[in-house]
Amino acid sequence: MIEKPVIEEILRISDSGYLFHREGQELEFKEQFNFSSLADYFRDFSAFSNNKGGYLVFGVQDSPRIPNGLSANALDQFEKIDPEKITGFLLNIFSGNINWEQAVFKIDNKNFGVFRIYKAQTKPIIAKKDEGKDQIIKNGEIYFRYGGRTQKIQFPELEAIINKRVEQNNNQWLDLMSKIGKAGPENAAILDTEKSVIEKENSKILVVDEKLASQLKFIKEGEFVEKKGATTLKLVGNVTPIDHVEVVKKVKEDLIKQFPFSATQLASEVKKVIPSSSKQDVWRIIRENDLKNNFDYSAYNFRNKQQEDNYKESGIIPSGCPSIYNKNAIEFIANILRIEMK
Template sequence: MILHEGISEEFLDEFFSHVEDDVLNRRESYKVEFKETFEWNDKKVKSKYLRTMASFANNNGGLLIFGVSDSPRTIVGVRNFESIDDADISNGINDNFNQQIKFTRRTYETSGKTLGIIQIFESAYKPVVCIKDSHSMKENDVYYRYNSKSAKIGAGELRQIIDERVKSEREKWITLLNNIAEVGIDKVGFMNLDDGEIQFTGNKVLIDEELLSELKIVDEYSLEKGGAPALKLKGEIDSSAQIIKQPYVIQTEDIFKAFLNLTDIADPIQFIKTIVYGRTDTFPIWFLISKLGSTKKAVKKRLDQLRSHTIGYKMMLQRVEEDNTARKYKGKYSLTTGSRAHLRSDVLEKFYNKQEINYYDEEEARTLLEALSNINPNNIEFEQVQESLVNIFNKTYPFKKSAYNYLFRYTLTLIDYLYFSERVK
C-alpha cells in the first residue's frame, strides 16, 4: 500500500470493494487502523488518536478510518467527523509533539454510509516525540506502528530511525560540499526557500515572495553532470527540460492562503479536489471555479472529471448551481441588537470610511469577522477586506477557541461568494 500522496478515489474504491453485507474483509495493519466513532472532544479518546497519528508518522505513514466497527469489521458510518476543523487537529498535534505531523482529511461513501478518513504522512524529521503527559501518552515517549498496533518504540527501531537520519544528513552535506568544490566557493550562494533570500559573499538578493511558489527544479544538469541536482532560475522553463515534481498534498490552509493572496494557480482542479474530498460548505470556492469557465455549464463539465462518492462532490455541484451555503452567512451577526452589535457596527464603519483597523487579541479579531457578515461589496473594495483577513490569518489563525476557527472559515466562504461568484454566469 503506497501512501506517499493524497488518497485517490480509485485507491479507496479498490480498498472498500471487499465489502459484503456491510462487512469489510480488511484487517488492521501497520498502515491502517479502524475506529467505530470519532470522538475528538473526549480528551482521553483524542489522546489515543494522536498517539496513533504519531506512530504512523514515525513509521511509513498510514490511514485512520472512522465508521468501521470491530469483530467483524462492519461499515457503520460516522456522523460527526466534520464537527471539528483541521486547525483543531493541528493544535492537538502542536500541543503534544515536538513537530507538526502532516495529515489530510476527507470523507468517503460506501454501502450507503459515510466514513471519515485521516491520512497521516511519514515524518521527514523523525522521530516525532511526545512533549507532555496526556492520558495515553507520556512526555519524551516516541510511538511507532507495529503490525496492527501503536506502541512505545523499541530500541532497535529507534536506533534505525536515528541511523537513517544521520545517514541522510551526511549524504546531503557530502553532496553539497562536492557541488561547492566543483563550482568554487566564491561563486556559491545559499537560498532560503522560506523567505526568498539568497546570500552571496558580501551580498544578498531577495526573490519576490509571489515567485517562490513558482520555482522549479530543472533536472537538465543530471543529464550532463552525473546526476548532480541543480536549482536553475529562469524566466521561462525550457520545454525540453525535465521538471522534478515533489509530492505535495494540498491542505486546508493552502486553500485559505491561495484565496487570501489571490494566487495565480496553474491547476485549480487539484485544489478543488481537496475540497470535494473534504467539507465543501465552509470553503471559498468561487475564486477557484471561476478559473474553470465563465458559465455554470462549463464549470460543471470540468467538475465531472472529479465525480466521486463523496458528500463533498454533491455539495460542490449544489453550490455551483445556487450557493445557499454562502448566502446563509450574510447578515448572520446583527448590527443593531445584542451586546456586541455596537462593536461590529464600529468596525464596519471603519471599512466604509477606509480607516485603519487594528486588533490585538482573538476577541477583537472575532468582532471584525462578525462585522464582515454585513459587508456590501458594492461599497467596499476587496483589497480592504483582503488586508484584514490576511492579518488575521498570519497573526491569529488557528484560534485557540475552536468556534472562532469556524467563524473564520464562514467569513472566507461569504467574502469569496460576494466578490467572485459573479464571474460565473
C-alpha cells in the same frame, strides 16, 4: 489528497460479509469518532508518522469488522473538525511536524470519516507532554505502528530511525561539499543568513542551496531596492552562475554485508529467537507489513546489472528478484510474534 477508490478498496467486503482488509501497519479502523478520544487518535497519528504513514478510518464495527458507517452524531463531530486547531494541538504535543488530511466519503449510502497521515520527513516524532485520559500519551515516548497495533517503539526500529537521520545529515553535507568541490574551495563563498551578507575576497562562485536561491534577490553594493519590502541581500563582489551542480549519491558499497539473510535464512534466525515460529509466520508478517519494500529491513538482490537498470528506469521489480534482509528484520518479526502470543 485522499482518493475515494483507495477508501473503497479499504472498505471492500469479502464473501463472508466482513471487511476483506485487516488492520495493519498502514491501516487502523475505529467504530465511531468522538472529540473526547482525540488523544487516542493523535497517538496513532504519531505512530503512523514514525513508520510509513497510513489511514485511520472511522465507521467500522469491531469484531467482526463490518462497515456500518458513522452515526449522525459522530459524523457531525467529524465534520466540525478544525484542521488548524488539530495541527496546533499536534505541534503542542509532539516534536516535529505531522502531516495529515481528512475527508468524509459516502459509500453504499454510509458515511465514513478518514484521516490520512503521512510519513514524517524528520523522525522520530516524540511526545513532549502527557496528554489524554490516563495519560495515553506520555512525555518522552515515541510511538510506532507494528502490524495492526500502535505501541511504544522498540530498539530495532528506533535504531533504524536514528541511522536514517544520520544518513540524511551526512548526505546533506555530501551535497554541500560536492557544490564546493565543483567550484573549488578558493572560489566558494559562505552565505551568512543571519547577517544577510556574502563576503569573500576574489570570490567568483556562490554556493547556495537551490530552495534558498529561489527565494533570494540580490542587489549590488551602491544600488537601491526597486520594490519596497522585497527580500534582498547585500552582495560584495560578483556572482558567476554555474551551469549545473553535481549531486553526490551515497551508494551502498557492500549490500550483502548490510543485508546478509535470504528469506529462508531469515526464518531460521527468527526461529532461534522465537522457537515456536514457523516459516509461514515469517512469510505472513513480511507480506502484511510489506517488509520487502521497506529499505530499513530489506533490499532487492538484483541478479545482474540489467535487472537493476530496468528497475531504475521503470520502477518495477523484475520477476524472480529476491529480497535480502538485515538483523532489524529479525527483531521486527520477533516483536510482532511476541505481541501475537500475548
